[in-house]
Structures are given as C-alpha cells and as structure tokens.
Amino acid sequence: MVTARRTVQADVLVRGEKIVRVGKVSPRKADETVNARGLLIFPGFVDAHVHFALPVGGTRSADDFRTGPRAAAHGGITCFLDFTVGHPEVSLPNALERRLKEAQPACIDYSFRAEMIGWSPERAGEIFQVAEMGVRSFKFYTTYSDSGRRTPLGHLRAAMEAIRELGGVAMVHCEADELVDPGGGPFPAARPPIAEEVAIAEVGILARETGCPTYIAHISSARGLIAYLEAKRKGAPLMGETCPHYLLLDNRVYMRPNGHLFSVTPPIREAEDAETLWWALGRKFLTAVSTDHCPFANSHKEVGRNDPAKLPSGLPGVELLPALLFSEGVAKGKISPRQFVYYLSDGPARAFGLLPRKGKLARGGDADLVLWDPHARWTVEARTLHMNADFSPYEGMELQGRPVAVMVRGRWVVREGEFVGTEGHGAFVPWQG
Numbered sequence: 001m002v003t004a005r006r007t008v009q010a011d012v013l014v015r016g017e018k019i020v021r022v023g024k025v026s027p028r029k030a031d032e033t034v035n036a037r038g039l040l041i042f043p044g045f046v047d048a049h050v051h052f053a054l055p056v057g058g059t060r061s062a063d064d065f066r067t068g069p070r071a072a073a074h075g076g077i078t079c080f081l082d083f084t085v086g087h088p089e090v091s092l093p094n095a096l097e098r099r100l101k102e103a104q105p106a107c108i109d110y111s112f113r114a115e116m117i118g119w120s121p122e123r124a125g126e127i128f129q130v131a132e133m134g135v136r137s138f139k140f141y142t143t144y145s146d147s148g149r150r151t152p153l154g155h156l157r158a159a160m161e162a163i164r165e166l167g168g169v170a171m172v173h174c175e176a177d178e179l180v181d182p183g184g185g186p187f188p189a190a191r192p193p194i195a196e197e198v199a200i201a202e203v204g205i206l207a208r209e210t211g212c213p214t215y216i217a218h219i220s221s222a223r224g225l226i227a228y229l230e231a232k233r234k235g236a237p238l239m240g241e242t243c244p245h246y247l248l249l250d251n252r253v254y255m256r257p258n259g260h261l262f263s264v265t266p267p268i269r270e271a272e273d274a275e276t277l278w279w280a281l282g283r284k285f286l287t288a289v290s291t292d293h294c295p296f297a298n299s300h301k302e303v304g305r306n307d308p309a310k311l312p313s314g315l316p317g318v319e320l321l322p323a324l325l326f327s328e329g330v331a332k333g334k335i336s337p338r339q340f341v342y343y344l345s346d347g348p349a350r351a352f353g354l355l356p357r358k359g360k361l362a363r364g365g366d367a368d369l370v371l372w373d374p375h376a377r378w379t380v381e382a383r384t385l386h387m388n389a390d391f392s393p394y395e396g397m398e399l400q401g402r403p404v405a406v407m408v409r410g411r412w413v414v415r416e417g418e419f420v421g422t423e424g425h426g427a428f429v430p431w432q433g
C-alpha cells in the first residue's frame, strides 16, 4: 500500500462506501476478499483539471459525462474536478445547477469549480451562494480577451479578496494577454513562455497581497515555473499544477505531419522545459499533475489544419494520466512512488477541499482504491482507449504499469481491465469542512 506518506504491507477493510480499517485484517471479518499480492494499492486518483462536454466554438469537447468518467475510471481516476460554464449573464449558482444536472450520468465522483466570466460587485455575493452549494473554488483566465473570458487584474484582485474571506481557492490560467497573438493559434510563437512568466508573477503578487490561496493551472515552461517559485518564496500562498503533455512531449510534435492535432493552450514547450518541470516534481515544488483533458476528434481539428486561429485547443489525457506519470516518473526514477501518490491524490484533494474523503487511504475516507500492476508493459493505441476521440498524443508510447482494478465508494468500477461500473454511481463531492 502506497500513500503520500508511507509504503507498507497492509490490508484494507471496506464496509459500505467507507474504509473502516487499514492494517491487519482477519479474512474472517470479510464477506469478500481480494488478493492483491504482487500489486500496489493506491488511494483513488483525482484528476483536478478536466473539461467534459465543454462548449467550444459551436462544438463540444469530445467526451461527455458518460464517456469521460468511464475513460477516467479505466485509468484509475476515481474523482474528477471539472468547471461550470461561465457566462457574463448567468449567475454562479445557476451555472452550477446546470452543470450538476449534466454530470449526473458520471460513474465516478466529481466536483466543480465556478468559472468566473464577467466580474461585478454582485459576484461577491454569488461566491458565498455557491459556497452554500458546496463549491468554494473559482476559475479565472488572464487571457482570452478575444472571447470575453479574461478577468482584468483589478477584478481578479476584488474576487480574490472575497474568496480569501470565504476560505476558498482561486484557480488561474496564467498567460498575459498583451503578450499573446490570438491570430497565431495555440502555438509557441503566438503564446510564448514570457506570457506565462509575466502572468504568474502578477497573479503571485495579488495572491500575496490578498492572502487568497491560489492554484496556478497547467504550468508549461521553465520561465513560468521560476516565476511561481519566486512568488512562493516571497510569501504568496500558491499551489501549482503541470500536465503530462508538458512533461512527456516537446515542441518537435508540431513538425509532424499531424502536428496541428497537438494544439493545446498553453502550447507544448522545449525539451529543456519538460526537464525543468520534472526537476520541480522531484522536489515536491508542485501540488498536482492533472490532464486538462479536452479531447477533439481528428475531424474537429481538421478545420484548423491550415488556419491556426480556427484550431480547437485541447488534448486528451484522463485515461492515461496515472500510467504516464508512473511509467515516465516512477519507473524511470524521476519521482518516488509516494510523490506519485501526492501529485495524483493527496495534493489535488487538499487543494480543492476534498480531504479527508478523497486523496487518502485511511479509516473514515471514501473507499476509493486502485490496485496497480507495477510491472505490466503495454503500448498506447488510441483505438483501444475508452475516450471518445480517435487521437492520442501518446500513440505508440510503451508504458510500464497500469491499473488492474478500481473501486469508487465501495463499488468496483473496473476489474481485470473491464468496466463493471454503473452510470450515475458517481456523486458530487462538496467542499469539505
């Protein structure tokens, strides 16, 4: 059994939806026993950043709340964090209610952040209303003024003051809009690392001044990482996330004949940037590794093959996140097994108020478990994955380690690699405490 704190040989006793004992358990105490010899037991993994059924320029991201959570379960994810769909004319509680309805078919647990599009003084009151509904985390963009999603710094500061008062967390997409060329599409020349560096520095100053816990989404570059570390050193209450595509890929993917399929924001950087992000992971400088899962089919991206400004931006990852991080991180000695659990369970659960229900393997927590074969070797093929997209950025990659069985609140959702879950088993997890 591996947690963020320790590795021990132990039994786990599950009753109903909860873990009731970790340690030595007599098999006579149980109606059913599962022999996990040779396997690792991890707490259920939390993907802190997904976009299921996200409306994008007249279409939607390819996975909805049926296919997305099912794909996630196959990878060992037992809880995901998505977002409401913000709109200047829609109140935060209304947006949350709509999204809660949409998410009902999910087979694994979930929570939401309220996406803040359009700030006004009334929003401060709405922040407290959605807190009553169980949501205390909020999403902001420093970029995308072209689609009206950008929050100017003055508004961000006011919002962060309210969130600080509430005891919540702000999650910020950091790219300085003035340093981005929206006509250039989601590529490095149009969205350079300096844009990330400047935005993280600015948001870091606001976090320090307001005292608002702030989670920097998808740090992609060494320059962004350094700005994040410097802000923390000066006392900003920052948490940081990176994603598998920034760790495992580099900008040579854009030279491939299908390079347009790798469109994602922020874009994929140079190999040195990936190395620097691994260095930070190995020192526990970040909080979570999440996917920013936002898949599109080949046909969706075809429209932008020769017109970068029209390219939908986003990559799939939710089904592969644990295997990619285990194979490239743990098996290659870049991070420890405990750090692996920290980035996929404890860290994201702590950042978004899911502790102690999620993120731990301990008495009283939800019975979310992953039985993991650390020696399994397999090759990524998009056609055998369960997501609703025909493209994987990791196609052909050989991986070590994969989940064998996955449990969500006491019920198996995957066994022997087969889906045995139920639509609708997933439940909304409100902010704890």
Ligand SMILES: [Zn+2]
Binding pocket: 049, 051, 292
């Ligand atoms: Zn995102």
